[in-house]
Amino acid sequence: MTNQRFNFDESRLKRGQKEAAALLVEYDFSPKDERKTKQEIADLIGLSRKQLYIWESSDENFIAYKNYVAAKYTDSHLPAVYAQLIKGISNGSMKGIELFLKRIGDLNDKSEVTINNGANELPFEERRKQLLERLNDED
Numbered sequence: 001m002t003n004q005r006f007n008f009d010e011s012r013l014k015r016g017q018k019e020a021a022a023l024l025v026e027y028d029f030s031p032k033d034e035r036k037t038k039q040e041i042a043d044l045i046g047l048s049r050k051q052l053y054i055w056e057s058s059d060e061n062f063i064a065y066k067n068y069v070a071a072k073y074t075d076s077h078l079p080a081v082y083a084q085l086i087k088g089i090s091n092g093s094m095k096g097i098e099l100f101l102k103r104i105g106d107l108n109d110k111s112e113v114t115i116n117n118g119a120n121e122l123p124f125e126e127r128r129k130q131l132l133e134r135l136n137d138e139d
Contacts, residue, residue, distance in 0.1 A: 006071070008064035016045040020055060021066040025073055 023041045036044070042052040055062045088096030101107035122130070 006064045006068040008061050008068060010065070012061050013065060014055075014062075016047060017055060017059075017062050017065065020045050020047075020052060021062065021069045024056065024066055025070045028070065029073065 020041065023036065023044065027035050027038070027041065038052060039049050042049045045052070056066075085096055085100060089100055098107060121127075
């Protein structure tokens with residue numbers, strides 16, 4: 001399986017890399033005093049600490065897969081994030097309101113600026129003549 005968003009190929013993962021990715025994501029999200037050490041993680045998988053380091057630092061497919069696992073983990077917390085957003089909005093948070101409106105598409109950061117350098121403008125007298133003609137047509 002190839003994942004486009006994170007750009008990894010699951011069929012290219014080496015033995016132990018799925019488990020290593022899960023354990024390393026757990027390491028990243030755990031409080032420091034509750035973490036396994038990287039050596040303990042390597043021992044659990046049955047490889048050297050150096051090999052684990054090589055996977056983490058230079059194996060692009062493994063790094064992309066680990067990022068995918070981390071995203072899946074954070075996705076499971078989305079309801080809590082939305083609950084805090086709604087709580088902030090209820091307390092009058094303008095930033096919360098802005099984020100909510102952006103989320104539903106009613107507010108965006110795009111703006112359009114039109115610059116008229118006068119290249120297509122008629123001379124004043126011509127514009128005056130056209131305006132007077134329109135006013136006379138309305139009478």
